Amino acid sequence: MLFQRYGKFTGGIDVPEEKDSTVDKPISIPEATDSLRIPLMPCQTLPSQPTVTVGARIEPHQRIAAAMKDGIDIFAPLGGTVKSIDEKTIELADLTQPKGIPESSIETSWSDLDSVQLYQRLAESHLPTFGARGETMMGWINRAKKSQANTLIINAVECQPYVTADHRLLAEFGSEVITGSAILGKTIGVSKIIVAVDETHTDDYTELLETNAQYDIQCIALPRKYPIGADNILAYVLTRHEVPCGQDPESIGIAMAGPAECFSVYRWVVCGQRLGGRVVTISGMHAERPGNYFVPYGTDIHELMAPAEEPFIIGSPMIGRLCPEGSVVKPSTDAVVAIDPTIVGVPSQCIRCGWCHDHCPARLNVAVLNDHYELSDIAQAEHLGVLSCVECGVCSYICPARLPLAERTRKLKRAIKRRQTSMPLFTPAPKPPESDR
Numbered sequence: 001m002l003f004q005r006y007g008k009f010t011g012g013i014d015v016p017e018e019k020d021s022t023v024d025k026p027i028s029i030p031e032a033t034d035s036l037r038i039p040l041m042p043c044q045t046l047p048s049q050p051t052v053t054v055g056a057r058i059e060p061h062q063r064i065a066a067a068m069k070d071g072i073d074i075f076a077p078l079g080g081t082v083k084s085i086d087e088k089t090i091e092l093a094d095l096t097q098p099k100g101i102p103e104s105s106i107e108t109s110w111s112d113l114d115s116v117q118l119y120q121r122l123a124e125s126h127l128p129t130f131g132a133r134g135e136t137m138m139g140w141i142n143r144a145k146k147s148q149a150n151t152l153i154i155n156a157v158e159c160q161p162y163v164t165a166d167h168r169l170l171a172e173f174g175s176e177v178i179t180g181s182a183i184l185g186k187t188i189g190v191s192k193i194i195v196a197v198d199e200t201h202t203d204d205y206t207e208l209l210e211t212n213a214q215y216d217i218q219c220i221a222l223p224r225k226y227p228i229g230a231d232n233i234l235a236y237v238l239t240r241h242e243v244p245c246g247q248d249p250e251s252i253g254i255a256m257a258g259p260a261e262c263f264s265v266y267r268w269v270v271c272g273q274r275l276g277g278r279v280v281t282i283s284g285m286h287a288e289r290p291g292n293y294f295v296p297y298g299t300d301i302h303e304l305m306a307p308a309e310e311p312f313i314i315g316s317p318m319i320g321r322l323c324p325e326g327s328v329v330k331p332s333t334d335a336v337v338a339i340d341p342t343i344v345g346v347p348s349q350c351i352r353c354g355w356c357h358d359h360c361p362a363r364l365n366v367a368v369l370n371d372h373y374e375l376s377d378i379a380q381a382e383h384l385g386v387l388s389c390v391e392c393g394v395c396s397y398i399c400p401a402r403l404p405l406a407e408r409t410r411k412l413k414r415a416i417k418r419r420q421t422s423m424p425l426f427t428p429a430p431k432p433p434e435s436d437r
Ligand code: SF4
Pocket: 359, 360, 361, 362, 363, 364, 366, 388, 389, 390, 391, 392, 393, 394, 395, 396, 405, 406, 409
């Protein structure tokens, strides 16, 4: 048996996988768009400053904005003409056609570089990370080094329904992902690397396993139980060490990355390529062309999904958010799902069924947290451990009263982190007029 198998946690739920329409679709090129609105703030940093002017002709991968403070330089994903510039975006029109993921070509023997040289090489990369946290690659590396992480976990479990972007990277570029994880591990100086995947897809990972034999990397296949891929849950499942309330896996010596980070690091360090887009899964019952696409940053999501009609969710329906008009593909956009508008329910009163508590993987009393949310009692919510919430969305999914519990716990966490002692979080719906009662 090539993959080791183990791992359990309390709580959680079986959610329908909903991946049949995309799981076997190779990464392909989306239909050409008319223009790109390239974000000047792809990570949670200060916006980069444009270095081009309106009307300028831009080559593919040309630098178009310079980093401010700890941010990153921005490079054009495709060639084009600068149509407009505002505080948040640079718009390119008259685009060259997207060509998808470039051919891999080895330019540098990374194993000849020591950790300092790899660090310097990555500092020149101006790469983003690809998670919701919105870090730059160097921000992530510096955080991992500062915490003196001794283990690197590559979280490729992808337990979110509909999403298959990481799976396709592992299936089609498994060797590059594994080598990228070895490069990251050497850069931050860990003694152990674990690649965790969903056990139902291991037959597709032959290339990954062949490369893995060259390195001392553990590959672990985990059973599907949502949300096993939440970073704090995965860290516990793999190491049996619990992440303290309100902390990240770094607090127990674990650095977490994903296949997209490993792949982009490999392409930069080994091939000298800075990828100008990411793999996005397009799915959902109303999606016209479900599949996995390598989409240039700045592509308009509504144009990408056309002719499907709203509503769209960015990410999986378990934790994603509704896609407003004008949204574009960024490093954190792993999926866009065209959902059925009728599934958005109207919240009613909590009936104290206890299901949210039974299934919460962080063992939180979510109904009581919801009471504190409605009372705007942030101190009590903190006392009850709301910072342990892994923002998986199980509570909202399972609640028969259709209360947006995960959204509320997320708002409570944000309020605590901003050190707010009180704020009006909840406004009760106005009572209907007498005549309607
Ligand atoms: S409270 Fe947080 S961790 Fe618990 S089920 Fe809800 S979203 Fe998940």
